[in-house]
Amino acid sequence: MKLWEIAHSRTGDKGNISNVSLIAYDPKDFALIREKVTPERVKEHFKGMVHGEVVRYELPNIHALNFVMYAALGGGVTRSLSVDMHGKGLSSYLLDMEI
Amino acid sequence: MKSIRIGSGAGYAGDRLEPSLELIEKGNLDYISYECLAERTIAIGQQAKLKDPSKGYNGLLEYRMERALPLCWEHKVKLITNMGSANPQAAAAKCVEIAKKHGLTGMKIACVTGDDLLPVIDKYMDTQVWETGEPLSKLPGEIVSANAYMGVEGILKALDQGADVVITGRVADPAIFMAPAIHEFGWSLEDWDKLGKGTIMGHLLECGGQVTGGYFAEPGKKDVPGVGHLGFPIIEIAEDGSFFVTKVPEAGGMVTVETCSEQICYEIHDPENYLTPDVVADCKQIAFTEVEKDKIAVTGITGKPKTETFKCSIGYRDCYIGDGEISYGGPGCLARAKLALEIMKERLELVAPGAFDELKFDLIGCNSLYWNPDYSYDEPSEVRVRVAGRAKTKAVADLVPNEVEALYTNGPAGGCGAVKRTRDIVSVASILVSRYDVKPQVQVFEV
Numbered sequence: 001m002k003l004w005e006i007a008h009s010r011t012g013d014k015g016n017i018s019n020v021s022l023i024a025y026d027p028k029d030f031a032l033i034r035e036k037v038t039p040e041r042v043k044e045h046f047k048g049m050v051h052g053e054v055v056r057y058e059l060p061n062i063h064a065l066n067f068v069m070y071a072a073l074g075g076g077v078t079r080s081l082s083v084d085m086h087g088k089g090l091s092s093y094l095l096d097m098e099i
Numbered sequence: 100m101k102s103i104r105i106g107s108g109a110g111y112a113g114d115r116l117e118p119s120l121e122l123i124e125k126g127n128l129d130y131i132s133y134e135c136l137a138e139r140t141i142a143i144g145q146q147a148k149l150k151d152p153s154k155g156y157n158g159l160l161e162y163r164m165e166r167a168l169p170l171c172w173e174h175k176v177k178l179i180t181n182m183g184s185a186n187p188q189a190a191a192a193k194c195v196e197i198a199k200k201h202g203l204t205g206m207k208i209a210c211v212t213g214d215d216l217l218p219v220i221d222k223y224m225d226t227q228v229w230e231t232g233e234p235l236s237k238l239p240g241e242i243v244s245a246n247a248y249m250g251v252e253g254i255l256k257a258l259d260q261g262a263d264v265v266i267t268g269r270v271a272d273p274a275i276f277m278a279p280a281i282h283e284f285g286w287s288l289e290d291w292d293k294l295g296k297g298t299i300m301g302h303l304l305e306c307g308g309q310v311t312g313g314y315f316a317e318p319g320k321k322d323v324p325g326v327g328h329l330g331f332p333i334i335e336i337a338e339d340g341s342f343f344v345t346k347v348p349e350a351g352g353m354v355t356v357e358t359c360s361e362q363i364c365y366e367i368h369d370p371e372n373y374l375t376p377d378v379v380a381d382c383k384q385i386a387f388t389e390v391e392k393d394k395i396a397v398t399g400i401t402g403k404p405k406t407e408t409f410k411c412s413i414g415y416r417d418c419y420i421g422d423g424e425i426s427y428g429g430p431g432c433l434a435r436a437k438l439a440l441e442i443m444k445e446r447l448e449l450v451a452p453g454a455f456d457e458l459k460f461d462l463i464g465c466n467s468l469y470w471n472p473d474y475s476y477d478e479p480s481e482v483r484v485r486v487a488g489r490a491k492t493k494a495v496a497d498l499v500p501n502e503v504e505a506l507y508t509n510g511p512a513g514g515c516g517a518v519k520r521t522r523d524i525v526s527v528a529s530i531l532v533s534r535y536d537v538k539p540q541v542q543v544f545e546v
Contacts, residue, residue, distance in 0.1 A: 008317070008357065008361065009361075010315075010362075010364065012365045012367075015527070015529065016230060019367065019368055021360075023357070023364070046471070048471040048472050057383075058370075058383070059360075059364065059370050061385060062387060066367065066368075068368050068369070074459075076526070077138070077139070078139050078417065078525065079417055079524055081420065081422070081457055081458070081459035081487040081488070081489060082468075083485065089469070093469045
C-alpha cells in the first residue's frame with residue numbers, strides 16, 4: 001500500500017533544507033511507519049531531488065515522524081529553478097511511497 | 100488563573116485581510132499579531148528603502164491598517180506585527196497618519212529597530228556562512244541587507260511603555276505572539292519552560308490558517324468544512340503557560356488534533372531543540388487533546404536556556420533567472436513537447452554556449468515537481484514545456500524565455516499559450532552573530 005492510505009504530511013523549507021512530516025492517522029500505525037520509513041528509504045525515494053543527508057526525528061505522542069532533508073531544494077527558495085521553489089509538493093511525493 | 104487571547108492576523112506577507120478583521124470583531128481578543136516576513140522579504144524591502152527612504156515596509160501595510168487600526172481601537176485589541184520589514188520607523192509614521200485620519204486620539208504606536216546590521220556588516224566578513232561554509236567576504240554578489248532575528252526584548256519594552264500597536268522589522272516569528280504573554284503575566288526571561296510553551300504557542304499561530312484547516316484538505320480523507328471562508332486561529336494562554344487553540348465559531352475551517360499535528364512539525368526540524376533567540380523550545384513530547392469541537396488543548400512542552408548567538412540573514416545580489424513556458428495538447432502531445440525540449444537544448448547551446456550556470460527542462464504534467472530518474476509517467480492529454488536558466492547577466496537569462504516563445508513559429512506543431520519572464524534574484528545567506536551586538540531600540544508615538 002501507499003503511505004497515503006495511512007498517513008498525512010506537510011512540507012516546509014529553510015534555505016536549501018526541506019522539512020517533511022509524516023503523521024499516522026491511527027496511532028496503531030506509528031510502529032509500522034517507524035519501521036518502514038527509514039531515513040535511508042526516504043533518501044532513496046527522493047533520488048534525483050535530495051542530494052544531502054536525511055535525518056529523522058520522532059514526536060511519539062502525535063505518532064509523527066519529521067524528516068529533515070539537506071541539499072534538497074535546488075539551492076533554496078530564492079535561486080531554485082524548480083516550478084516549486086519551496087519544495088512544498090514534496091509531502092505528496094513522500095505519501096506516494098509503497099510500503 | 101489569569102489568561103489572555105491572542106489571534107493570528109496573517110501567516111505570510113500577502114495573506115487575506117478579512118479573517119483577521121473577523122477575529123478582532125468576534126474573537127474576544129486581547130492581542131492580534133500579523134506575521135508578514137519571509138526570509139527574503141526584508142532584502143527586497145531594503146532595496147525599496149534605498150530608492151525611497153519613506154518605503155521599505157510591507158506593501159499591504161496601509162491596506163491592512165486602514166481597516167485593522169479603527170477596529171482594534173474599538174474592541175481594545177493590541178496589535179503587533181513585523182510588517183515594518185526594512186523600515187519600521189516609516190511604517191510607524193504611516194500608521195500614525197492612518198490613526199489620525201480615523202480620529203484614534205491617544206493611540207500609542209511603537210516601532211522596534213536594531214535588527215539592521217548592514218551598517219556594521221564589515222566586521223563580520225570573516226564569519227562563516229551556513230549555506231556555503233565559506234567566509235562572508237566570499238559571497239558572489241553585493242550585500243544589500245543584513246538583519247538579525249531579534250527576540251521579545253524590544254516588543255516588551257514597547258508594551259511596557261503602553262504601546263497599543265508595535266511594529267517591528269526582523270524578529271523571530273514566535274516572538275510577536277509570545278511577547279504579550281510575557282508582558283501580561285510578568286514571566287521571567289529565564290523561565291525556560293514557560294518561554295518554551297510561549298514559543299511553541301507562537302509557532303502554532305505564525306502561519307495563520309495553516310492550523311485552522313488551511314493547507315490541509317484532501318477530499319475524501321481530510322475534508323475541511325467551510326474552507327472557502329477559512330477562519331484564522333486564536334490561542335488562549337494562561338499564566339502557567341498552558342494553552343489551547345481555537346477559532347471563531349462561525350468562521351470556516353476546523354481546529355483538530357490532525358491540523359495541529361501538521362502545523363507543529365512544520366519547519367521545526369529537531370523537535371527537541373527548536374532554536375529561537377529567547378529559548379530553545381522542546382516539543383518532542385507534545386500532545387494534543389480535543390476539549391470540545393474546534394478547541395484543542397496543548398501539553399508536553401518544555402524549554403532550555405537560550406544560546407549566545409542570533410541568526411542573521413544576509414541578502415545579496417545573486418543572479419538572473421529567465422524562464423518560459425509553452426503548451427502542447429491532443430494526440431502526440433508528449434512527443435511534441437519532448438521535441439520542443441530537444442530544440443531548446445540545441446538553441447541555447449547555439450546562441451550562448453556554456454553561458455548558463457544551471458538549466459532546467461520540465462514537462463509540466465509529467466516531471467516538473469518530482470524529478471526522479473526512475474519515475475515513469477503516462478501520456479497526459481496536454482503537457483506544458485518549461486525551461487528555466489540561471490545566468491550572471493540579464494541579457495543571457497533573457498535568452499531562455501525568448502527562445503521558448505520562438506517555439507511558436509519555429510518549433511513543433513500546435514504550441515500554444517507561451518509566457519516568459521526574467522527575474523533579478525536576491526538570495527539569502529545566514530550567519531551567526533553575538534546576541535550582545537544586537538541592541539533593540541524602541542520609539543513610541545502618540546496620536
